[in-house]
Amino acid sequence: MGLWGSGLGLGDTAQSSARPLLYRPAPGNDMESDDVISVGELDRRLRRAVEVASGDFWIEGEVASLKRAPSGHVYFTLKDEREEAIIDCVMYRFDAQRARRILTEGARLQLKGRATVWAPRGRLQLVGTLARLAGRGELLLALEKLKEQLAQEGLFDPARKRALPTAPRVVGVVTSGAGAAFHDIRTVAFRRGGLRLVLAPALVQGESAAASIVAALDLLERYPGLSALIVGRGGGSGEDLMAFNDERVVRRIARCAVPVVSAVGHEVDITLTDLVADVRAATPSQAAELLVPDRQMQREALKRCERHLVQAQLSLLAGAQARLSRLSQRVSDPRFVIAARQQELTELTERMGRLVRRSIAQRQRQRHQLLQRLAHRHPERVLSRARGDLSLLRSRLGAVMRLELSARRKAFGRCVAQLDAMSPLAVLGRGYAIATHEGLPVLASQELTVGDTVRVRVAHGAFRARVTQVERAMTEPEVTEEGPVSEVRS
Numbered sequence: 001m002g003l004w005g006s007g008l009g010l011g012d013t014a015q016s017s018a019r020p021l022l023y024r025p026a027p028g029n030d031m032e033s034d035d036v037i038s039v040g041e042l043d044r045r046l047r048r049a050v051e052v053a054s055g056d057f058w059i060e061g062e063v064a065s066l067k068r069a070p071s072g073h074v075y076f077t078l079k080d081e082r083e084e085a086i087i088d089c090v091m092y093r094f095d096a097q098r099a100r101r102i103l104t105e106g107a108r109l110q111l112k113g114r115a116t117v118w119a120p121r122g123r124l125q126l127v128g129t130l131a132r133l134a135g136r137g138e139l140l141l142a143l144e145k146l147k148e149q150l151a152q153e154g155l156f157d158p159a160r161k162r163a164l165p166t167a168p169r170v171v172g173v174v175t176s177g178a179g180a181a182f183h184d185i186r187t188v189a190f191r192r193g194g195l196r197l198v199l200a201p202a203l204v205q206g207e208s209a210a211a212s213i214v215a216a217l218d219l220l221e222r223y224p225g226l227s228a229l230i231v232g233r234g235g236g237s238g239e240d241l242m243a244f245n246d247e248r249v250v251r252r253i254a255r256c257a258v259p260v261v262s263a264v265g266h267e268v269d270i271t272l273t274d275l276v277a278d279v280r281a282a283t284p285s286q287a288a289e290l291l292v293p294d295r296q297m298q299r300e301a302l303k304r305c306e307r308h309l310v311q312a313q314l315s316l317l318a319g320a321q322a323r324l325s326r327l328s329q330r331v332s333d334p335r336f337v338i339a340a341r342q343q344e345l346t347e348l349t350e351r352m353g354r355l356v357r358r359s360i361a362q363r364q365r366q367r368h369q370l371l372q373r374l375a376h377r378h379p380e381r382v383l384s385r386a387r388g389d390l391s392l393l394r395s396r397l398g399a400v401m402r403l404e405l406s407a408r409r410k411a412f413g414r415c416v417a418q419l420d421a422m423s424p425l426a427v428l429g430r431g432y433a434i435a436t437h438e439g440l441p442v443l444a445s446q447e448l449t450v451g452d453t454v455r456v457r458v459a460h461g462a463f464r465a466r467v468t469q470v471e472r473a474m475t476e477p478e479v480t481e482e483g484p485v486s487e488v489r490s
Contacts, residue, residue, distance in 0.1 A: 039122075040119060043117055043119035043122055044119065046117045047116050047117040047119065050115050050116055050117055050124065051114055051115065051116055054114060054115040055114065056112060056113070056114055056129075057112070057113075057114075058110050058111070058112050059078060059087075059110070059111050059112075059113070059126065060078075060108070060109070060110045060111075060134050061078030061079050061080055061081075061087075061108070061109070061111075062078065062079045062081055062106065062107070062108050062109075063076050063077075063078065063103065063104065063105060063106060063107045063108075063109055064076065064077050064078075064079050064086075064105065064106075065077045066103070066104065066105045068096075071093060072092075072093030072096060072097070073090060073091065073092050073093055073096060074090070074091045074096040074103060075088070075089070075090050076089050076090075076103070077089060078109070078111065078126070087124070087125070087126055088123060088124070088125040088126070089111065089113070089125060089126045089127075089128055090125055090126070090127055090128065091103070091127075091128045091129075091131070092127070095128065095129050095130070098130075099130075099131035102131060102132070102133050103131060104144075107133065108133070108134050109131050109132065109133060109134060110131070110132050110133075110134040111126065111128045111130070111131050112128065112129055112130040112131070113126045113127050113128035113129050113130075114126070114127055114129075115127075143245055143272075146245070146247055146272070147272060147275075150247075150250060150272065150275075150276070155250065155251070155254050155275075155276050156275045156276060161277075161278045161279070162259045162278045163259070163278075164228060164259050164261070164278070164279055164290060164291060165227045165228055165259065165291075166293070167293060168195060168227035168228050168291055168292070169195055169196065169225060169227055170195070170196045170198060170223065170224075170225045170226050170227050171189070171195060171196070171197055171198070171226075171227060171228050171229070171230065171291055171292070172197075172198045172199075172200060172220035172223060172226055172228070172229045172230070172258075173185055173197060173198065173199045173200070173229075173230045174200050174202050174213055174216040174217060174220065174229065174230070174231045174232075175199075175201075175202065175204060175230075175231070175232055175233050175284070176201065176202065176203070176204045176233060177199060177201035179204065179233060179234055180234050181232055181233050181234045181263070181284040182199055182284075184283070184284045184285045184288070185197070185230060185263075185284050185285070185287060185288045186288075187285075188285050188288035188289055188292070189288045189291075189292045192288070192289070192292045192293065192294045192295060193292050193293055193294060193295035193298070194295065195292060198220060198223055198226070200216035200217070200219050200220045201216070202215070202216040203243070204233035204240075204243060204244075205233075205240045205241075205242075205243055206243070209243030209246075210243050210246035210248050210249050211248070213231070213243060213244075213246075213249050213252075214248050214249060214252045217229070217231070217252050217253070217256065218252075221256065221257060221258075226258055227258060228258050228259045228260070228261065228291055229256060229258055229259070229260045229261065230260075230261045230263060230281075230284070230287045230288070230291065231244075231253060231260060231261070231262055231263070231264075231273060231277070232261075232262060232263030232264045232265075232281070232284050232287060233263075233264055233265070233284075234265070234284070235265045241264060241265050241271055244262075244264045244271040244272065244273040244274075245271050245272045245273075249272075249273060250272045250273060250276050253273055253276050253277055254276050259278040259279070260277045260278050260279075261277060261278070261279045261280075261281050261287045261290060261291060262274045262276075262277035262279070262280050262281065262287075263280075263281040263282075263283060263284040263286065263287035425459065428457065428458055428459040429459045431459075433456050433457060433458045434456070434457040435454045435455070435456050435457075436454065436455045436457070437452060437453075437454050437455075442454060445470050445471060445472055446470075446472070448467050448470055449467065449470065450467055450468060450469065450470060451466065451467060452466070452467045453465070453466055453467075454466075454467065
């Protein structure tokens, strides 16, 4: 169904003068006493006036310029088909959700709302709250449902569409016998080439149009030698094209045994027959152009093909002659060919003999070398060399072990001497003794008190003694970060 669009007509406006108009107050008027208001105040006054004057009402018109905002609000215009009148409308998200199914482009609606002035743009608009289909809008909704059903059944699937015949002989036409569509088809078809047009007159608008179109299709399919069909009519309003949206017509075109070209209305008009047909033409004249090949263009194409064919044949013939000449030059007396091949055979035989003799001599040298290597690697010789190597290694190992043992004994002697020199027992042997108290060595007399028992270790043995007197040293070294410091105590 075609969607019709129309614009709001604007009358001629008088052009203003190039010089600006200067407004001066009348003499004696006081400018400061004038009531000056802001633009926002003016918009508010206009909005109150419009809302009070209009109230809630129902308005009917055709939806156009439909736009859905991300916020969920819907902006559109309502047009009056009977006169040049249009108004901007808006339905906010919570109201637009309820009218989502019927709020579509081209639908005829009855909208309930209140007129107001939108201050940011100073624009008059209708804020709609409820919407319902009216008149042709209900038909549009039914048409959308039928379109979805037929699409689900696969009638509009591109895979089922057939290609048009390249050289049709008989073309059937279903349209009005008195309309201009058949005249255009006939004029274009006979101008482009010779074929037979068969017209099955049918009603193309009105209540009986769908049945008439189906009957015409049934009649044309029985015509012998039919190559293709054209179904269409000239332009018209949406109601005039409704016959080509009828379910019976759509299903009958889908069952046609020959390819069908749909040419309904003008280029902007789209009907269900355009979707189900094998090819859609924008106009009836274009349908004839799609089906009927241009005879003059065919003649020119045939001449071009003829020239190309002659050129290709001449080129092939010239190539064949050139190859024949080259082959003739290559072919000579067979005796010379045989003699040349015999000479090549003799040379190849001699060459093969030399290669065989060279290969045999090389293999013999390799065998002699392998025998020499085998004799050199005889087990007795290998064992004899191994025994000699083992005896030499054994003597070298003994010498190395003796040197290593002597070095280790000397090192052990040095360690023993160092250990004896550092042993406290050696100090005790020079007349010194070690006193311990509770297992710890006594380093200062202040660590003992009278009556403590100490163990005294001497060079040979040890004994226990009891402290009867503690004597303090006259001077005791003080250890600092710089070293010990002697201090004399009184």
